[in-house]
Amino acid sequence: MSTRDRGLLVGGSWRPALDGARTEVRDPATGEVVGHSALASAADVDAAVDVARRAVRTWGRAAAGEREAVLRKAADLVTERVDDIAEVLTREQGKPLADSRKEILFGVEVLRYYAAEGLRVAGALRPSARADIRSIVEWLPVGVVGAIVPWNYPVDLYCWKVAPALAAGNAVVVKPPVESPLASGMVSQCLHDAGLPDGVLADLPGGLEAGERLTSAPGVDMVTATASTRTGQAIMRSAAATMKRLSLELGGHSPFVVLDDADVPEAAAAAARRSFSNTGQICIAVNRVLVAEALADDFVDALAEETRRIRLGHGTEAGVTCGPATTDGVLEVAAAHIADAVDRGASVVTGGGRADGPDLRHGRFFQPTVLDHVPLSARAMHEETFGPVVAVHRYGPGESVADLANASSYGLAAYVFGRDLDRAWAVAEQLEVGGVGVNVNDVTELQAPFGGWKLSGFGRELGPEGLHAFMQQRHIRLRRRSTAA
Numbered sequence: 001m002s003t004r005d006r007g008l009l010v011g012g013s014w015r016p017a018l019d020g021a022r023t024e025v026r027d028p029a030t031g032e033v034v035g036h037s038a039l040a041s042a043a044d045v046d047a048a049v050d051v052a053r054r055a056v057r058t059w060g061r062a063a064a065g066e067r068e069a070v071l072r073k074a075a076d077l078v079t080e081r082v083d084d085i086a087e088v089l090t091r092e093q094g095k096p097l098a099d100s101r102k103e104i105l106f107g108v109e110v111l112r113y114y115a116a117e118g119l120r121v122a123g124a125l126r127p128s129a130r131a132d133i134r135s136i137v138e139w140l141p142v143g144v145v146g147a148i149v150p151w152n153y154p155v156d157l158y159c160w161k162v163a164p165a166l167a168a169g170n171a172v173v174v175k176p177p178v179e180s181p182l183a184s185g186m187v188s189q190c191l192h193d194a195g196l197p198d199g200v201l202a203d204l205p206g207g208l209e210a211g212e213r214l215t216s217a218p219g220v221d222m223v224t225a226t227a228s229t230r231t232g233q234a235i236m237r238s239a240a241a242t243m244k245r246l247s248l249e250l251g252g253h254s255p256f257v258v259l260d261d262a263d264v265p266e267a268a269a270a271a272a273r274r275s276f277s278n279t280g281q282i283c284i285a286v287n288r289v290l291v292a293e294a295l296a297d298d299f300v301d302a303l304a305e306e307t308r309r310i311r312l313g314h315g316t317e318a319g320v321t322c323g324p325a326t327t328d329g330v331l332e333v334a335a336a337h338i339a340d341a342v343d344r345g346a347s348v349v350t351g352g353g354r355a356d357g358p359d360l361r362h363g364r365f366f367q368p369t370v371l372d373h374v375p376l377s378a379r380a381m382h383e384e385t386f387g388p389v390v391a392v393h394r395y396g397p398g399e400s401v402a403d404l405a406n407a408s409s410y411g412l413a414a415y416v417f418g419r420d421l422d423r424a425w426a427v428a429e430q431l432e433v434g435g436v437g438v439n440v441n442d443v444t445e446l447q448a449p450f451g452g453w454k455l456s457g458f459g460r461e462l463g464p465e466g467l468h469a470f471m472q473q474r475h476i477r478l479r480r481r482s483t484a485a
Contacts, residue, residue: 003088004035008205009043011051012198015096018043023178028094029314029363030322035092037181040206042213045173048202049219050173055199060169062118062139067167071115071193075108078187082108089155089183090315094364095278097315100183106446107159108185110462113446117467118167126475131344143221145470146214148235149184150226151177151326152281157335158184160461161224162201168470170222173202175214179326181205207236215239222246222470226283228384229410229455247459247469249451251384252283252412255405256441257427258299259418260292260397261481267417268336269303274415275390276310276368279325281336282415283456284435284443288381289392290404297313300372303392306351308370312355314363318332324364325387334366334385334387337380341391346374351388361402376434382408400432409452413443433458 001396004025007014016022021039026032059067078085086100095103109286123138147161154177167173170361174186188203204210215223216237222245225235229251239246256274258267275286291299313320325331331354338352349368368388380391395401411433418424419439428436434452444450449460459469 040204056171148225257323272306412456
């Protein structure tokens with residue numbers, strides 16, 4: 001494998017697609033070709049699944065300590081190669097180099113965490129109603145896992161899925177995104193170099209055909225995916241015939257609640273970071289701010305000031321804090337949501353459209369945008385933008401901000417800012433989401449479960465729960481012939 005020209009990883013070696021299909025990988029900041037990738041078909045998926053089914057028999061029976069050693073070695077190799085991987089990730093996905101390094105190094109921590117967590121899985125000898133019966137409960141791997149990784153965090157979310165699945169003893173067939181398949185391929189190489197047995201991990205960038213086959217193939221026992229809600233619904237339909245286990249982290253529409261006693265500068269800085277980091281292409285990004293009318297003017301001014309400090313540019317340039325959008329679809333939705341909000345009476349405080357300038361005109365750059373006085377009927381208040389736009393809605397003293405926050409079909413994350421922790425906690429407890437940040441703009445914690453409610457999906461990643469998601473229980477009931485000493 002070359003870092004800029006990759007094939008498909010099947011059976012421990014890199015090879016072309018069976019039909020020879022390939023795709024270009026372009027830098028979203030310049031439009032230039034930065035690499036190439038083989039493009040998997042349904043036939044490639046079938047070949048990888050066949051190999052994985054044979055390989056998992058050995059890997060699943062390996063001692064937990066053997067699996068731990070491979071994952072730890074892989075983490076060390078990724079750390080050694082982080083600069084090269086980060087350079088590739090920035091050029092294919094667009095985020096600033098510092099954010100690419102942060103993403104990769106968090107992936108390293110995930111590898112190390114599940115290397116250790118795999119040693120802690122314990123069975124149990126359960127009590128029985130009869131003296132001659134012993135009930136043994138053990139944890140076993142699911143089998144072959146199909147993992148679908150998105151383009152916004154192609155290394156981090158790769159590790160979220162692959163690390164616990166491998167630690168649990170599964171074989172994994174990964175479908176990384178065709179928009180950004182290069183950096184994750186470099187991580188697959190690290191796992192292979194760390195001693196992962198041939199066939200236990202397959203890495204197959206592909207489009208709709210590969211995805212549909214991965215989710216429907218009889219040889220795949222479980223599918224884990226981070227995707228849009230619409231894609232998650234399609235995965236459920238595809239997986240239904242073979243009753244696959246599913247873990248789906250889907251779309252979000254995170255509310256950011258600013259209570260009337262909040263620290264305005266702190267809340268504004270937190271909202272700006274969570275709204276515009278990775279150009280807003282985050283499932284837990286702040287989509288809508290619900291701010292108390294009493295301090296709304298000050299908050300909007302502070303949020304706009306924070307937003308204007310953001311520097312757009314190529315992610316490899318020093319001082320750049322926001323890169324381009326990765327796909328054209330992000331730009332289209334952002335523009336549509338702004339236009340709809342303005343038509344309904346909202347005002348553009350800062351930003352509002354495509355960014356121009358000699359260094360930006362060839363890339364997918366969009367001005368970080370703050371909208372104020374956004375009515376609840378606006379699309380931005382109930383549809384995921386997944387781009388650099390945040391909509392501010394002002395609520396009055398007679399309104400229930402928890403009800404406003406819950407008026408969404410999504411339930412992934414929410415944030416509450418206020419000085420009175422009892423009051424902020426009371427609001428947090430009412431929110432219908434999988435994770436709430438109180439005076440903090442992130443709900444991700446390596447040792448705690450991450451996942452959504454409602455249309456944001458089901459299943460949990462990270463924490464011990466993220467390991468058990470890839471395991472199943474077996475009960476062995478044994479009758480002893482004699483209970484005498």
